[in-house]
Amino acid sequence: MIKTPSLAVALSAVAFAAPPALAAEYPPPANPGKVPAASKKGRKLVVCKRGCRYKTIRAAIKRATGRDLIVVRPGTYREGVQILGRRYDGLRIVGDPKNPRRVRLDGKGVRGAGGQNAFFVNAADGVTIRGFYARNYKANCFFVVNADGYTLDRLVAERCGVYGIYAFNSKGGTMSNSEAYYNNDSGFYIGQTPPQKGRKKRSFVTNVKSYLNVLGFSGTNMRYVTIRRSQFFNNGVGIVPNALRTEKYPPPEENVIADNDVFWNNFNYYRGAPFKIPTSGPAGLSAYPIGIGILLFGSQGTIVENNRIFGNWLVGFGMVQQFELAGDSDPKLREAATLRNNVVRNNRFGLDGKDLNGRDLAYDGSGTGNCFQGNVLTSPVPYLGSQATYAPCPGPSENAIDPTVLGEAAQWIAAQNPKKPETFEQFWLRHPHAPRKGVKPVERYRR
Template identity: 30%
Template sequence: MQTRARGFKAVTLAIGAAMLVAACGGSDGSANLADEPEAVGTAAPEPTDPPATDAPEPEPTDPPATDAPEPEPTDPPATDAPGPGDDGVLDVPAEFTTITEAVDAAQPGDLVLIAPGTYNEAVNVVTDEIVIRGLEREGVVLDGQFELDNGIRVLGARGVAVENLTVQNYTDNGVFFTGVDGYRASYVTAYRNGDYGIYAFDSVTGQIEHSYGAGSPDAGFYIGQCYPCDAVVDNVISEHNGLGYSGTNAGGNLIIANSRFNNNRAGIVPNSGSYELCYPQRQNLIVGNTVYSNNQPDTPAIDVAILAMGNGILIPGGVGNTVERNLVYDHDRTGIGLVPFLEEGANDDIPEQSEWDTPCSEQRLEPPATEIPESLLWDSFDNVISDNVVSDSREADLAVEGVGQPTGELRNCWSGNTFATSAPAALETIAPCGTDAAAPDDAVWETEALNVLRWLGEVDSRPEPVDYETAPLPPLPDLDDMPDAATAPAQPATDVPFAIDTDAITTPVADG
C-alpha cells in the first residue's frame, strides 16, 4: 500500500506541472512537452521514488449487495413446553429415576405415580398434601434389604397419602407418620419390618384402611401419643406380629373397625404409660372386628407382646373405651380382658381423674411431677364391653382385675355379650351396663378372679421371640388393589377420617 500511494503522488505532480506550462506557454494555447524539457523535468518524481507506472488500478471490491435476503432467525426453545411433573403427575421411573427424586420435586396436590418394580430406598417426605401411589400393590415394592430404616417416613408434612404399594424388609417401619396433622395409608402391604408395619406417632386426623401388616416385633398397626386422635383404622388385616394393633396413650374419636387380627402374640392392645405423652390411653371404639388365635409362638416380639401373649382384645390401663360387636375366639388367656399395666422406670406420675379429659396439646406443656415413683400401676377404668361374641378362651372369655384399686371400684361394665366364662364369675350380673346400682362387695369380685399378677411370673416360660428377618410368615394373601390406580386423581389426606356409620356395623360371623 505504501509503494502504490507514492506512485500515485508522482503521476499527479507530473500532470499538474504540464498543465501549468500549457497555461503559461505559446500564443496558440497548445502545449508541447517535448519542446519544454525544463518544465517537464521540474515535475519529475524524487529519485528515491519508484518509476511511475501506468498500470490500471485494481477495481475496488464491491460490498455485499444490500438487498440480499436476510437469513431467517433461529427460533429459541419454547418456554411453555411441559417438563417432568408439570401435569401434576410425577412418573417413576419414566420421569424420575427414584421415588425420592419424585417426592423431592413434588408440589402440594401432586401425585407421585410409581410403576411396578423393586425400589431399594428410604423415602422421607416433608412436602404437604402429596400422594404417593403404586400402580400395582403387589408389583410396586419398596425393599429395605434389612439395611434401610423406614420405607416411607412422613416428617411433619400435612395431608400426605400413601397408596397401593408394598413396603418390606426395613429395620424400623414400613410406613411412618410422625408429627403430622392429616395422614392416610390405603391399600398398603407392610411385610417383615423391624418395628411396626404402619406407624402413626404424635399424629392426628388420620385414616389407615384396606392395608395388611405382618412380621413386625411390635405391631402390624400402631397409633400413639394423641388425644383427641380423630383417626380411623378400617378394613385392615394384621397377623404374625408381636401385637396386631398397639396404641399407647391414643384415643379420642379413634375407631378400630371391620378388621381382622389373627395369629399374633396378642390381638388388639391399647395401653397407658408415661413413656409417651398424652396419658392415659382413653376413648377408643373397637367395633366389628374378627379377633382369633392370637397365641402364635414363632413371631418376632417385644417384651410387652410376650407378656400379653394369648389375649384377643386386651386393655392394660385404658380408660373409657367401648368394645362392642366383635367376634373373638381361640385364646389361651382371655378373649376380652381389662387388666392393669405395670410400668417400670416411669417418667411422670399418673394424672388425677379430673385431668383425663385434658387435650394432649395442653397436657404436654405441663411439667412432670416433682416426685416420680420408680414404677406406676395403671388400672383400667370406665370401659364398656357389650354385644360381643366370645368363645374358647382358656382362662376366661371376659375378664377384669384391678391391682392398684379394688376391681369393683373401676366402674367397668358388661352387657349383651355371648360368652361361656368370665373372671370374676358372672360379670354381667355383678356389673351390667346402664345401671347406677352400687357395686357389689369385694367378696363377689374375688370369686374366680383372674389373678393377672401370675402372668408376670410366667413371662420367662413364654416362647422366645424370633428374629423378624427369619420368622416364618404365611404367604401374602390375595389382597385388593386400589381401584383405578392409574387414572384416579390425587386425593391428599385433607378430608380424613372418612365418615363411618358405626351403628350399622354388625358382629362378624365365624367362617364355617
C-alpha cells in the same frame, strides 16, 4: 379413690423390669430446601425403572410439592422415602392400589437413614400413601409422625423391625384396606395422640388384616381411634390399647373397637418366629401374656362392641388397671392407670360354641363406670373371678375390685420365661378350632 392392692406392685415389678421399645424422641422436620414452583392444579410425576424422568421415588419427592401426584410404576425400589415438612401438605403418592405387591420397597441392604423406614412422613399434613408393599426395614414400614390428617391405604407391611403401619403424635388419620405381618412389635400402631378440645378429629382403622406379629394392634396413649371391620389373628395378642409413661398423654381414651374378628391369637413367637425377638418392649418384657384377643391395659371411655372374639386360649377380652402406674407418686399417672367408663357390649364369644376361648372375660374390677352388657359367652370359663365383678350398664360409680383376678394374672406373668417357651402356654385352656376358609391357626411358626 380406688386403692391399689399390694399385688399390683408385685405385678409391676415382674412385667416392667426395663423400658419399652421405641422410647425415643423423633427429629424435628428437616429444612426442605428451595421449593420448586407448582401449578395451581399440581403435576403428575411418574416414577419407573425405565423410560421415566424419575428412576427413584426420592428423586420425585425432591421435585414435588403438596399439590402434586406421584405415580410409581411396578418394580422393586431399594430406598427409603422421607417426606418432611409443610411443603408436602396434601401430597399423594400412589403405586398399584389393585395389587400393592407389584410396587415393592425393600430395605434389605439399604444403609443409613434410608434403611430405617420405607416411607417416613414428618410434619406434613394430609399426605396419602396408597398401593405399596414394604418389607425388611430396620424400624417401620410406613411411619407418619406430627401430622394433622393422613391416609395410609392399600398397603402391605412385612417384616419390619418394629411396626408395620404406624402413626405417632398425629390426629385425624386413616389406615385402611391393608395388611401387616411378621413385625416384631405390632402390625398396626397409633400412639401418643394429642388431646383435643371441642369436636374431635378421629382416626379410623378399617378393613385391615394383622397376623403373625407380637401384637396385632398396639395403641399406647391413643385417643379418638375407631378400629372397625378388621381381622386380628395368629398374633401373640390381638388388640392392646395401653397406658405407658414412655409416651405423652396417657391414658388411651375415647376409642372404639367394633365389628372386628379377633381370633386365634396364640402365636408363641418364643418357640420360633419370622422376626428377631426384641430385647425390650412387650415381647422382651413379656408384659402381655400370649393368648389374649383384646386387652385394655389402662383405658378410659373405650367402647368394645359387636366383635366376634374366639379361639384365644388364655382370654378373649381382658381389662386391667395399668398396675405399673397405679402406685406412681405422680397423681396424673395414677389417674392414667385407672379404668373409667369403659363399655363392653354385644360381643359374641366362642363362635357360637364352635371355637371357644380359654376364658371369655377377665376384669380386675378396678375403676369406675366400667360395664358389660349383651355379650354372648360360651366358654366353660365365661368369667375370670366372680361374675358379680362384671357390672351391667350403665356402670356403677365405683366398681368392685376382685383380687383373685389380679392374683391369677400375676401367676401368668411371673411364670413366663423366654428361655422356656412352654411357660407361655401353661395357663392356656385349649379347645378345637373351627375351620376357616383361607386361614390356618398358628401357635408355632414353621418356615
